[in-house]
Amino acid sequence: MTQTASTPDSEEDAEFQEHEKILSPDFLSTVQITDLLTENVDGIQEKLRMFLNFKNLQTCLKDAILLDYYVSGFLWAKGMDFSITQCSKFMTLLNMLLHNLKTLHMSLEDNIKWLGEVMAEIGPNHSQRIHEWNIFDVKRANAIVDYLKISIFQHYKLYEFVFYSPREEIVIGTEQVIEIVNTGGGPLPKPLEEGISFDIYSKFIEPPPTLDQEMKGLDQEQGDEETQPETDTLDTDPLVGFTIEDVKSMLTQVTDDMFTDVQTEINEKLQIQEEAFNARIEKLKKA
Incomplete structure (x- = not known):
């Protein structure tokens, strides 16, 4: 070896x-x-x-x-x-x-x-x-x-x-479901003005009218203004057949009825306050 x-x-x-x-x-x-x-x-x-x-x-x-x-x-x-x-x-x-x-x-x-x-x-x-x-x-x-x-x-x-050390996965964010009110005659009522901002309401719920709708609205208003003089001529004066004395007597009757109702209401309130003051005075006397 x-x-x-x-x-x-x-x-x-x-x-x-x-x-x-x-x-x-x-x-x-x-x-x-x-x-x-x-x-x-x-x-x-x-x-x-x-x-x-x-x-x-x-x-x-x-x-x-x-x-x-x-x-x-x-x-x-x-x-x-x-x-x-x-x-x-x-x-x-x-x-x-x-x-x-x-x-x-x-x-x-x-x-x-x-x-x-x-x-x-x-x-x-x-x-x-x-x-x-x-x-x-x-x-x-x-x-x-x-x-x-x-x-x-x-x-x-x-x-x-x-x-x-294992780390948990953190999910940042939440999913939300928003129900939009249907304004087309559905079962839900229209939202209150104080319940939603006007920007959101006008953008998503009731959008502003388009140009075609605005033009139709203007044409309709102009047509109403043109036909208004004709309708005015056809309308009769509602005071035809009444004299001045009749108008005065009617106004006097209406004002009397109004003042009577107001006076009655004031008397009732004064009576309620008087009774309340009397009750307080009685309590003070007893004390």
């Missing part, structure tokens, strides 16, 4: 292959990262929305929160002047942290331990002999840990709520 002696080159190749597995495949491709680096804040948000296929940002709170998570992370990495490779690995790191929470149900402690193991591989490691393997230096690795501390780790319970 033969044994193959390990050489430094073979150990470096094995270590290099193990390093290639860290955070692979990338969450965003190199082309996508390059495209995002040329955009402003609004452009980055729109491009990430397209890359992540988020379509219901206006109605889905979960999609809006996740988009804000990735946009904030990319803007921070851009402000740190990360290279394309560093931005790609950092965005993949953000995605894997959410994957651990959502799919693997990792607790906060387990996710922090996982982050420490990953940063030991992609961060500074003085035992490594090939410097190109160190994607992040000490300063940037510490900055990444500080950023994750104030972003996902500080709000870990809220992200758990987003993924694990």
Whole structure:
């Protein structure tokens, strides 16, 4: 049985292959990262929305929160002047942290331990002999840990709520049925003037007459005015056959009857008030 002696080159190749597995495949491709680096804040948000296929940002709170998570992370990495490779690995790191929470149900402690193991591989490691393997230096690795501390780790319970807690669908709006009064001789009476505004009444219930109806009404009024002189000539004076004395006596009789009724009504009211005052006076006397 033969044994193959390990050489430094073979150990470096094995270590290099193990390093290639860290955070692979990338969450965003190199082309996508390059495209995002040329955009402003609004452009980055729109491009990430397209890359992540988020379509219901206006109605889905979960999609809006996740988009804000990735946009904030990319803007921070851009402000740190990360290279394309560093931005790609950092965005993949953000995605894997959410994957651990959502799919693997990792607790906060387990996710922090996982982050420490990953940063030991992609961060500074003085035992490594090939410097190109160190994607992040000490300063940037510490900055990444500080950023994750104030972003996902500080709000870990809220992200758990987003993924694990079902939310009820809230229906905003109600359906109302309005019965319109039928004015065409139906069983319902016409609405009261104080029960509905004139705009609604004239628009929906009794619309204003059309031009043809107005023209017909004008023609009819003009026809009535033309025939009125003829009818006036045919009408006779109702006072024909009465003398002035007859008119005076009739007016005197009518006015006497009116004044008599008024005087009687006044006397009755005065009698009622007198009785009421007498009753009050009696009560005062007894008191």
